[in-house]
Amino acid sequence: MYPGEYLYTREHEWVHVNGDIATMGVTEFAQQELGEVVFIELPGPDQHCAAGDEIGTIESVKAVAEIYAPATGTVVECNAAVVDSPELLNDDPHGEGWLLKIRLGSPHELAALMNAAAYAEYVRSGAE
DSSP, X not given: XXXXXXXXXXTSEEEEEETTEEEEEEOHHHHXXXXXXXXXXXXXXXXXXOTTOEEEEEEESSOEEEEEOSSSEEEEXXXXXXXXXTHHHHHOTTTTTOOEEEEESOGGGGGGSBOHHHXXXXXXXXXX
């Protein structure tokens, strides 16, 4: 259910690293908890963020959830398709529903994230 090559946060975001670029989104678990997504707000390109900073929001018919930066860096791209069609996040949260690409400033921070097995156990143990 959770791609093995991704890393995961306790806030239910995923990160896929390719060189110094981290693509991120929210997990299948998060999108199921949110329900039907109706609006996504993302930061603009060139915005600097520190690990743990709130960098956007996802609004669903059930709730509004914050998106947090998984590591320090600079936003290099936002997924305009998911902003225009938020249902992409529900349809394919680990693929076409990606949210941001961040140029990592402190890649060592990723060591604090969970691998797929640890994240699956975190979800099974009642993660909020």
